[in-house]
Amino acid sequence: MPPVNVNGTLRTVTAPQDKPLLWVLREDLGFRGTKYGCGASQCGACRVLVNGESTPSCAITLGEVADATVVTVEGLSGADGALSPVQQAWIDEQVPQCGFCQPGFLVAVTALLDRVPNPSDAEIDDAITNICRCGTYPRIRRAIHRAAAARSQA
Numbered sequence: 001m002p003p004v005n006v007n008g009t010l011r012t013v014t015a016p017q018d019k020p021l022l023w024v025l026r027e028d029l030g031f032r033g034t035k036y037g038c039g040a041s042q043c044g045a046c047r048v049l050v051n052g053e054s055t056p057s058c059a060i061t062l063g064e065v066a067d068a069t070v071v072t073v074e075g076l077s078g079a080d081g082a083l084s085p086v087q088q089a090w091i092d093e094q095v096p097q098c099g100f101c102q103p104g105f106l107v108a109v110t111a112l113l114d115r116v117p118n119p120s121d122a123e124i125d126d127a128i129t130n131i132c133r134c135g136t137y138p139r140i141r142r143a144i145h146r147a148a149a150a151r152s153q154a
């Protein structure tokens with residue numbers, strides 16, 4: 001059973017190869033930041049980076065990430081614990097309400113800014129399809145612009 005690269009560390013998992021990555025992360029590896037919302041690729045709460053792409057971890061199996069690099073919300077900060085510009089912007093804009101959906105947003109936005117460093121509102125709306133039942137969308141949009149500006153100055 002090949003190890004899986006999660007947050008920069010190779011981890012050996014003895015779970016079945018068809019187990020959804022979401023549950024491998026939460027149950028087998030203890031990364032509970034990745035959340036279960038719908039289980040059907042709709043809500044975005046479970047999103048992680050797979051080879052840099054924002055991916056719903058409820059819809060991909062352990063076997064499918066055997067040769068991939070997986071980054072969860074816990075892996076977005078630096079090795080020294082420094083917050084990423086996206087994480088810092090989330091704090092500065094006081095984005096979360098209940099917080100449940102936010103890890104998925106942080107992951108999806110990180111992937112967006114890696115691809116489109118300074119997205120327009122239309123590009124944000126097109127790319128970020130995660131669902132927030134608390135309706136934090138206006139703060140999320142502000143935080144994305146703030147993070148984009150911070151990254152451009154880094």
Ligand code: FES
Nearest residue numbers: 037038039044058
């Ligand atoms: S739990 Fe995976 S997209 Fe909703």
Ligand code: FES
Nearest residue numbers: 098099132133134
């Ligand atoms: S902050 Fe509550 S669901 Fe998004």
